[in-house]
Amino acid sequence: MAGAQRVKLTDVARAAGVHPGTASRALNPSTVSRVSPETARRVLKVAQRLGYVPNTLARGLRTSKSFVVAMLVPDITNALFPPMVRGAEQVLSAAGYTLVLTDTDNDSDTERRQVEQLRARGTDGFIIATARWQDPLLEEIADHGVPAVLVNRNIGSRRLPYVGADERTGIQLVVEHLAGLGHRAIVHLGGPSDTSTGRDRASAFRQAVEGLGLPTGSRLVQVCASYTEAAGAEATTRMLESGQDMTAIVCGNDLIALGALSVLAEKGIRCPEQMSVVGFNNLAMVERLTPPLTTVRLPLHQIGELSARLLLAEIEGGPQNTGAIQSLLGVQLAVRGTTAPPPPT
Amino acid sequence: MAGAQRVKLTDVARAAGVHPGTASRALNPSTVSRVSPETARRVLKVAQRLGYVPNTLARGLRTSKSFVVAMLVPDITNALFPPMVRGAEQVLSAAGYTLVLTDTDNDSDTERRQVEQLRARGTDGFIIATARWQDPLLEEIADHGVPAVLVNRNIGSRRLPYVGADERTGIQLVVEHLAGLGHRAIVHLGGPSDTSTGRDRASAFRQAVEGLGLPTGSRLVQVCASYTEAAGAEATTRMLESGQDMTAIVCGNDLIALGALSVLAEKGIRCPEQMSVVGFNNLAMVERLTPPLTTVRLPLHQIGELSARLLLAEIEGGPQNTGAIQSLLGVQLAVRGTTAPPPPT
DNA sequence: GAGGATACTGCAATCGTTCGCACTTGGGTG
DNA sequence: CACCCAAGTGCGAACGATTGCAGTATCCTC
Numbered sequence: 001m002a003g004a005q006r007v008k009l010t011d012v013a014r015a016a017g018v019h020p021g022t023a024s025r026a027l028n029p030s031t032v033s034r035v036s037p038e039t040a041r042r043v044l045k046v047a048q049r050l051g052y053v054p055n056t057l058a059r060g061l062r063t064s065k066s067f068v069v070a071m072l073v074p075d076i077t078n079a080l081f082p083p084m085v086r087g088a089e090q091v092l093s094a095a096g097y098t099l100v101l102t103d104t105d106n107d108s109d110t111e112r113r114q115v116e117q118l119r120a121r122g123t124d125g126f127i128i129a130t131a132r133w134q135d136p137l138l139e140e141i142a143d144h145g146v147p148a149v150l151v152n153r154n155i156g157s158r159r160l161p162y163v164g165a166d167e168r169t170g171i172q173l174v175v176e177h178l179a180g181l182g183h184r185a186i187v188h189l190g191g192p193s194d195t196s197t198g199r200d201r202a203s204a205f206r207q208a209v210e211g212l213g214l215p216t217g218s219r220l221v222q223v224c225a226s227y228t229e230a231a232g233a234e235a236t237t238r239m240l241e242s243g244q245d246m247t248a249i250v251c252g253n254d255l256i257a258l259g260a261l262s263v264l265a266e267k268g269i270r271c272p273e274q275m276s277v278v279g280f281n282n283l284a285m286v287e288r289l290t291p292p293l294t295t296v297r298l299p300l301h302q303i304g305e306l307s308a309r310l311l312l313a314e315i316e317g318g319p320q321n322t323g324a325i326q327s328l329l330g331v332q333l334a335v336r337g338t339t340a341p342p343p344p345t
Numbered sequence: 346m347a348g349a350q351r352v353k354l355t356d357v358a359r360a361a362g363v364h365p366g367t368a369s370r371a372l373n374p375s376t377v378s379r380v381s382p383e384t385a386r387r388v389l390k391v392a393q394r395l396g397y398v399p400n401t402l403a404r405g406l407r408t409s410k411s412f413v414v415a416m417l418v419p420d421i422t423n424a425l426f427p428p429m430v431r432g433a434e435q436v437l438s439a440a441g442y443t444l445v446l447t448d449t450d451n452d453s454d455t456e457r458r459q460v461e462q463l464r465a466r467g468t469d470g471f472i473i474a475t476a477r478w479q480d481p482l483l484e485e486i487a488d489h490g491v492p493a494v495l496v497n498r499n500i501g502s503r504r505l506p507y508v509g510a511d512e513r514t515g516i517q518l519v520v521e522h523l524a525g526l527g528h529r530a531i532v533h534l535g536g537p538s539d540t541s542t543g544r545d546r547a548s549a550f551r552q553a554v555e556g557l558g559l560p561t562g563s564r565l566v567q568v569c570a571s572y573t574e575a576a577g578a579e580a581t582t583r584m585l586e587s588g589q590d591m592t593a594i595v596c597g598n599d600l601i602a603l604g605a606l607s608v609l610a611e612k613g614i615r616c617p618e619q620m621s622v623v624g625f626n627n628l629a630m631v632e633r634l635t636p637p638l639t640t641v642r643l644p645l646h647q648i649g650e651l652s653a654r655l656l657l658a659e660i661e662g663g664p665q666n667t668g669a670i671q672s673l674l675g676v677q678l679a680v681r682g683t684t685a686p687p688p689p690t
Numbered sequence: 691g692a693g694g695a696t697a698c699t700g701c702a703a704t705c706g707t708t709c710g711c712a713c714t715t716g717g718g719t720g
Numbered sequence: 721c722a723c724c725c726a727a728g729t730g731c732g733a734a735c736g737a738t739t740g741c742a743g744t745a746t747c748c749t750c
Contacts, residue, residue, distance in 0.1 A: 008706060019730045024708060036728060057411065058706035061402045061735045076434075077427040079629065086421055089448050093459065098466065103434050114438065120398040154538035164351065258633065283630075284424065287602065290635035344606040354735060364700045369738060401738035406705045466699060
């Protein structure tokens with residue numbers, strides 16, 4: 001009752017007076033040339049009339065192709081991911097694929113289980129937003145030649161195609177903006193070092209500071225344990241207590257920036273008058289805070305779209321062509337209210 | 346290469362020295378009783394050792410069950426939905442089901458196409474967050490007896506099971522809170538009237554106002570064209586221009602409240618001193634606005650979980666049992682900074 | 691010790707498609 | 721006229737699991 005459709009290929013074939021095999025060929029664009037135009041037209045018409053919808057399961061069983069793509073995210077309630085999911089979904093569903101969303105809850109065991117499940121289901125490919133810097137599961141995936149594209153976070157080995165934002169340029173823009181305002185004592189609260197984003201942003205930060213000839217030092221960067229407000233607050237406290245000279249904080253992402261802002265408020269340090277703060281990601285609503293958060297805008301939707309496109313190419317074109325292409329999309333600096341010239345000394 | 350797993354039931358059977366049929370029975374909890382305990386143990390062990398994972402497609406083809414559930418949301422970037430998705434996903438994946446997420450982009454044609462696609466794929470059931478008050482597609486689904494559960498938004502005919510928040514009580518709490526602060530001139534910016542939430546909240550608002558003996562009137566409610574900041578701003582302007590006496594605004598949701606707040610700021614009306622504003626939904630970060638938004642907290646995660654549970658019951662128990670159960674989960678009022686006693690007259 | 695019930699297990703059909711192979715036809719060529 | 725080629729179609733075996741049916745031990749009972 002609730003099951004699949006009732007009219008099957010056999011019905012169409014019988015109604016059109018041909019063998020099921022022939023009907024199959026007539027209905028399949030890539031094999032329709034092997035059947036006479038007249039027959040093809042007839043079968044197509046009958047199929048239309050009967051409202052034939054091919055059974056994807058049966059087809060998948062035979063062809064070992066499922067037209068299913070899975071996307072792994074660590075936590076869908078993190079506002080970073082929905083736009084990427086949406087971008088990917090639009091591309092995929094336009095190409096006749098179905099997107100399976102999997103929330104791994106930031107847990108690698110869950111992740112592994114889910115991936116097993118999905119592969120058993122014949123999933124054609126994976127879009128993976130959960131990569132850790134060294135990730136045995138992803139190495140296995142690369143070994144097995146499973147079509148997969150990484151988004152947002154990369155892995156150290158660079159063995160899989162990656163689509164992300166040009167984070168280094170983003171950080172560069174931030175530091176230049178701050179330097180342009182007159183800041184010289186700029187510090188960084190970095191994301192976790194087992195994520196590519198944490199590492200890249202921190203390294204880009206150091207490079208930008210050096211490039212501009214600003215004072216450097218090992219205490220310029222504090223690493224946060226995770227991309228959360230709590231971890232940001234904790235790192236801010238550490239940074240303040242280290243006695244490091246500072247007039248501006250470049251945060252690993254917006255949540256970390258929120259943590260920094262609350263600690264500053266607590267300690268009575270006013271932002272932006274006494275301390276400038278910059279986020280990263282441009283989460284929803286950060287422009288409505290008081291003061292509105294200066295941050296870096298990432299092309300999340302585009303990242304989702306492009307990752308889906310690359311994955312489709314890999315699935316349909318075979319494993320060779322894309323190699324492990326690394327693509328970085330442009331970012332924009334959104335200057336708002338949390339940055340201002342440093343206080344006069 | 347990219348295909349499914351390689352060890353199949355036949356391999357397990359051969360390695361265990363039994364017939365595939367027997368192996369199948371040994372591996373399936375519901376039929377394991379039909380096989381000797383000793384054999385069962387042996388097969389299980391071999392399966393474990395070889396890392397056997399059943400091919401879901403083949404199984405589905407035979408049993409006409411896919412262990413796939415689809416969830417339809419109008420826009421995954423709307424922060425209302427991710428928690429529900431997450432709740433549903435956790436329940437489903439624990440039960441061995443896979444969740445397919447579909448973003449309909451608020452478009453009924455897209456929605457219909459997606460549903461066709463998914464049914465062809467043998468989807469076992471639907472969780473639907475896109476319901477409109479009168480929705481032909483959903484009536485069809487009800488007609489065909491496809492297992493489906495509505496969340497967040499209901500349909501007029503009440504023909505499908507529904508899981509939502511107890512919105513009426515939420516509005517009641519809001520109005521009581523405002524009345525308790527001394528407000529008597531309370532108005533409502535309602536959500537679109539083609540959504541159940543828009544209708545319910547508006548009706549609950551009227552009832553609460555009357556129940557408390559506050560002044561009533563037809564101009565107490567302005568309907569917003571959509572659940573967006575822009576529509577909220579527009580309705581606020583209309584309300585102010587109508588000359589209606591008012592000291593507090595109860596908004597259909599948080600986005601509408603944001604629209605209201607910006608119009609008030611524009612006109613120099615201070616919140617909460619001169620005008621109290623209340624939202625609905627408790628979106629992420631609204632507690633960090635200045636002032637933090639008073640709103641109603643919905644058990645979104647729970648709604649997702651429960652909807653998944655109900656759907657599973659319907660799928661596995663057959664169509665009869667749940668009927669069209671309507672379940673409402675409790676809400677909480679979050680009193681923050683946008684509500685205060687009315688200005689002295 | 692014979693008959694029958696019971697407990698396991700093997701056999702083979704089946705789910706709906708796809709696709710390699712073989713067959714038939716018609717037309718072109720030497 | 722004999723031969724061959726190619727186009728079009730039918731045939732049936734897969735894909736990997738489930739399941740009704742039937743067969744064979746095993747054990748109990750009288």
